[in-house]
Amino acid sequence: MRIVVPAGGIGGARFLRGLKAALGTDAPAPEDQTTGSSITVIGNTGDDITLFGLRICPDLDTVMYTLGGGINEEQGWGRTDESFTVKEELAAYGMQPTWFGLGDRDTATHIVRAQMLAAGYPLSAVTEALCDRWRPGVRLLPMTDDQVETHVVVDGGQGRRAIHFQEWWIRHRAALPAEQIVSVGAESAKPAPGVLAAIAEADAVILPPSNPVVSVGSVLNVPGMREAMADKTVVGVSPIIGGAPVRGMADACLSAIGVETSAGAVAEHLGADLLDGWLVDEADAGTAVEGIEVRSRPLYMTGPEETEAIARAAVDLAVELAGTDR
Numbered sequence: 001m002r003i004v005v006p007a008g009g010i011g012g013a014r015f016l017r018g019l020k021a022a023l024g025t026d027a028p029a030p031e032d033q034t035t036g037s038s039i040t041v042i043g044n045t046g047d048d049i050t051l052f053g054l055r056i057c058p059d060l061d062t063v064m065y066t067l068g069g070g071i072n073e074e075q076g077w078g079r080t081d082e083s084f085t086v087k088e089e090l091a092a093y094g095m096q097p098t099w100f101g102l103g104d105r106d107t108a109t110h111i112v113r114a115q116m117l118a119a120g121y122p123l124s125a126v127t128e129a130l131c132d133r134w135r136p137g138v139r140l141l142p143m144t145d146d147q148v149e150t151h152v153v154v155d156g157g158q159g160r161r162a163i164h165f166q167e168w169w170i171r172h173r174a175a176l177p178a179e180q181i182v183s184v185g186a187e188s189a190k191p192a193p194g195v196l197a198a199i200a201e202a203d204a205v206i207l208p209p210s211n212p213v214v215s216v217g218s219v220l221n222v223p224g225m226r227e228a229m230a231d232k233t234v235v236g237v238s239p240i241i242g243g244a245p246v247r248g249m250a251d252a253c254l255s256a257i258g259v260e261t262s263a264g265a266v267a268e269h270l271g272a273d274l275l276d277g278w279l280v281d282e283a284d285a286g287t288a289v290e291g292i293e294v295r296s297r298p299l300y301m302t303g304p305e306e307t308e309a310i311a312r313a314a315v316d317l318a319v320e321l322a323g324t325d326r
C-alpha cells in the first residue's frame, strides 16, 4: 500500500512509528522491497522559525529523529543525550529569545540546514539530505518549499499583535487568548516537489493524531493540498479524547478558530468533503458526524503494540472505505 500522512510533530511521529510497523515497512529505505508498501510524510512547516540565523523546522525534525532513532523519548522532541551549552552561551551574550529549547546536537542539524538553504537548495532537498543520515524509513517531504509561518493574533494587554506560533506555544504556553491563527504566506505557497504526485499515487491518506489546527490544518492550507487529498480515501485518528487533547494545548488552537474541543467537532471541522473515516476513542463512542464513517477503539498511543494497532485500524478502515468511496 502507498500511504500519505500529513503530520505535525510528536503525535504525528509516534503514530508513524506504529504505521511503519503495521505496514511492515521497518526497513531503513523509504520503498520497502519486501512488502511493496511505502509511506510518504507531508510534514508541517508552519511551525518553522528563524532563530540566530538558523532555520529551525521542529516538526520535520521531530519526525526525522523519532523514526531515525535520535529522539529524546521522554520529552518527545529534541535529541537524545542532549546538552545546552550553546543556548547558555547565547543567553550569556544577552541574545534573545531565551525561551526556545535549542540543544547542542540539534543545533548541528540547523547549521547544516542553514548552510544548504543559503547555498540555494530548497527545503525539500535539505530535508532529503538530512534524512540521508537518519534513514527514517519514510519519504519525508516538507508541505512546501515556500516560507509559510503560523502566527497567532493575541491581545496581551498592550493591544492586539501577531506573534510567531512558537512564541505563543512555548513562551506563553498558549495561555494568551488567541483571537486568530494565521498561516502567513500560505496563499502564495506551492506544494513541495513530489507532494501532489505522492498524493495522486496514494491508496489512502491517513491523518495522524496531530494538532488539527496548526499541524494538519497548516498542511491543508497550502493551495491545492486539500483538494488533492479529498480525491483520495482519507481516514483520520482523533487527537481529542473525551473532550480534551491527550497532550499539548490543541484546545487553545481549536477555541481560537471557534471549534469545540471534541472528537466530533474536529471531524466536522476537517469536513466530510475531506474525511471518509474517523477513528475516535472508546470514550467518544457515541460520536456521529454526517457523511463520515466514525468508528471507536482505544486511541491512546501508550506503547509500540497499542500504536501499531491504532495504525492498523486506520489502514483497515481506509481499505474498507476505498471499496465504497466514489
Ligand code: GDP
Residues within 6 Å of the ligand: 007, 008, 009, 010, 011, 012, 013, 059, 209, 210, 211, 212, 214, 215, 216, 237, 238, 239, 240, 241, 244, 245, 246, 247, 248, 249, 250, 299, 300, 301, 302
Ligand atoms: P503535533 O503532532 O505537532 O501536532 O504535536 P503534538 O504532538 O503536540 O500534538 C498532537 C496531538 O496529538 C495533540 O492534540 C494530542 O492531543 C494528540 N495526541 C498525543 N498523544 C496522543 C495519543 O496517544 N492518542 C491520541 N489519539 N492523540 C494523541
Ligand code: CA
Residues within 6 Å of the ligand: 008, 009, 010, 044, 047, 059, 211, 214, 215
Ligand atoms: Ca507542531
